[in-house]
Amino acid sequence: MTEVLVSKGLEKCFSSPGRATGQRIKAVTDFNLVIEAEEIICIVGPSGCGKSTFLDMVAGFTEPTSGLLEIMGEEIHRPSPDRGVVFQQPVLFPWLSVYDNVVLGPKSRGVKPGDYRPEADRVLKSVGLEKFRDHYPYQLSGGMKQRAQIARVLVAGPKLILMDEPFGALDAQMRINMHELLISVWQEYKPTILFITHDVEEALFLANRVIVMSQHPGTIARIYDIPFERPRTYAITADPRFAEARAEIVELLRAKPEART
Amino acid sequence: MTTPYRWYSMASGAALLALWSVLTLSGLVDERSLPSPVTLAQTFADLLARGYSGSPLWSHVGISIFRALAGFSLAILIGVPLGLLIGRHKVLEAVFAPIIGFFRPIPPIAFITLFVFYFGIGEGPKIGLIFMACLWYVVLNSAEGVRNIPDLIIRAGENIGLTRSQLFLKVVLPAALPAIMTAIRAASSISWTLVVASELIGAQAGLGFMILDSAQYFNLPVTYVGIIIIGLIGLVWELAISAVQRRVLHWQGK
Numbered sequence: 049m050t051e052v053l054v055s056k057g058l059e060k061c062f063s064s065p066g067r068a069t070g071q072r073i074k075a076v077t078d079f080n081l082v083i084e085a086e087e088i089i090c091i092v093g094p095s096g097c098g099k100s101t102f103l104d105m106v107a108g109f110t111e112p113t114s115g116l117l118e119i120m121g122e123e124i125h126r127p128s129p130d131r132g133v134v135f136q137q138p139v140l141f142p143w144l145s146v147y148d149n150v151v152l153g154p155k156s157r158g159v160k161p162g163d164y165r166p167e168a169d170r171v172l173k174s175v176g177l178e179k180f181r182d183h184y185p186y187q188l189s190g191g192m193k194q195r196a197q198i199a200r201v202l203v204a205g206p207k208l209i210l211m212d213e214p215f216g217a218l219d220a221q222m223r224i225n226m227h228e229l230l231i232s233v234w235q236e237y238k239p240t241i242l243f244i245t246h247d248v249e250e251a252l253f254l255a256n257r258v259i260v261m262s263q264h265p266g267t268i269a270r271i272y273d274i275p276f277e278r279p280r281t282y283a284i285t286a287d288p289r290f291a292e293a294r295a296e297i298v299e300l301l302r303a304k305p306e307a308r309t
Numbered sequence: 310m311t312t313p314y315r316w317y318s319m320a321s322g323a324a325l326l327a328l329w330s331v332l333t334l335s336g337l338v339d340e341r342s343l344p345s346p347v348t349l350a351q352t353f354a355d356l357l358a359r360g361y362s363g364s365p366l367w368s369h370v371g372i373s374i375f376r377a378l379a380g381f382s383l384a385i386l387i388g389v390p391l392g393l394l395i396g397r398h399k400v401l402e403a404v405f406a407p408i409i410g411f412f413r414p415i416p417p418i419a420f421i422t423l424f425v426f427y428f429g430i431g432e433g434p435k436i437g438l439i440f441m442a443c444l445w446y447v448v449l450n451s452a453e454g455v456r457n458i459p460d461l462i463i464r465a466g467e468n469i470g471l472t473r474s475q476l477f478l479k480v481v482l483p484a485a486l487p488a489i490m491t492a493i494r495a496a497s498s499i500s501w502t503l504v505v506a507s508e509l510i511g512a513q514a515g516l517g518f519m520i521l522d523s524a525q526y527f528n529l530p531v532t533y534v535g536i537i538i539i540g541l542i543g544l545v546w547e548l549a550i551s552a553v554q555r556r557v558l559h560w561q562g563k
Contacts, residue, residue, distance in 0.1 A: 107464075107468065108467075109464055109467075126467075127464070127467040127468045127470075128468075128470060129468065129469050129470040131468075132468060132469075133464070133465075133468050135461055135464075135465065137461060139459075139461045139462055139464075139465045140465075141462070141465070141466075141480065141483070141484075142560040142561075143483045143484075143486070143560050152469060152471075152479065153469030153470055153471075156469070156470065156471050156472075156475050156479065157470050184559075184560050185560070186560055200469065204469070204470070
């Protein structure tokens with residue numbers, strides 16, 4: 049298997065404004081993870097455990113303090129469409145139509161219209177927005193905005209897709225629709241996905257492996273292999289192994305109460 | 310404006326006109342201190358036919374609009390890019406903050422005499438004054454617009470692989486556009502206010518000159534007609550800018 053992302057001894061510190069100068073908080077420490085091609089990795093953990101900090105480093109928005117972080121053998125230093133991000137908030141460019149949002153990236157990178165147009169049509173069809181290509185973001189529902197974000201990421205053919213609690217703001221029914229959409233997108237493109245969530249069921253349904261993070265220190269507490277084969281349907285949520293894994297992870301998260309600082 | 314409310318606006322305008330007509334035509338108010346609508350209509354026709362102070366009416370209107378537009382456009386051309394840069398670069402912000410902070414609170418009218426003293430009574434000082442007064446608003450609003458752009462939208466731009474200059478042109482500029490349009494609206498009304506003020510000193514033509522000159526000769530109907538023309542042009546200009554704003558920023562606030 050190809051190693052897509054390698055994180056070794058990764059650490060990220062922030063200087064904290066509340067404390068004496070020079071004192072720093074370790075947001076992420078000793079983070080070791082290898083993500084292989086076509087895997088869907090879900091990271092769960094309490095808010096403030098550093099899961100978003102880790103994603104920000106992988107995205108190239110922030111630099112690690114120390115440790116190794118490589119994408120396909122290359123160190124990560126800046127943002128790139130190779131590591132497309134689906135943000136929690138529907139961050140589309142409100143002055144551009146859905147189609148223009150999707151093609152802005154390739155167009156700006158100098159991809160020829162003959163190449164990016166069919167690709168944009170394809171990804172819009174994959175996320176079910178082909179009829180909404182000329183709509184503006186304000187004309188879309190919350191779920192459709194997230195589909196548009198996914199299309200914007202897919203069009204670049206990313207090495208790794210980063211999803212930062214992308215469905216957290218959606219209602220339960222819409223969330224289920226989005227999970228099924230993501231599964232079908234995965235079947236079609238077989239992308240490698242790093243998915244952050246605090247919803248244990250969501251993680252179990254989507255992931256090959258669920259990474260449970262602890263807080264203080266922000267590091268990996270445990271990694272669960274999720275054995276259900278693909279393509280998955282919601283039927284697996286009724287599987288006793290699903291309930292068992294869910295109970296175990298919830299217990300693990302609950303057993304590590306937030307340390308007071 | 311939605312239809313039901315439009316009637317209220319029309320009614321209040323009609324009521325004002327009716328009150329004015331009743332007061333003046335009935336003789337309750339002396340015609341010499343407040344001319345009636347009928348007198349003003351005659352005066353307007355007269356001005357159209359014979360002009361004022363040796364120049365046709367349209368040339369007074371034209372020169373005022375020219376001065377306002379020239380000062381206003383210069384302020385937009387220089388102020389918007391400057392404001393965007395200041396909003397994006399902390400060093401530039403630090404450099405310009407004290408300068409703008411000092412000059413902005415000074416009412417521009419205070420500079421009129423100085424401008425006449427240094428630059429004479431030609432077009433330069435009038436346009437310069439309007440330019441200067443508009444500039445601060447445009448710079449500050451554009452800079453504020455850039456500072457208020459959510460971090461995430463910049464990140465989204467970086468994430469899809471935009472270079473620094475692409476990010477500026479394709480994300481920062483459109484994202485700051487609502488604030489820039491607000492600045493343009495404010496600057497347009499400032500420019501129109503100031504053109505009249507600047508023409509009160511050292512002008513031989515223009516609407517400001519016309520109302521000052523006529524008032525000095527107690528020719529109040531001309532003064533009133535001048536003021537009404539100034540008001541109407543201001544209103545039309547404001548409506549035009551709102552229409553442009555709604556078109557360009559159809560996505561705003563939704």
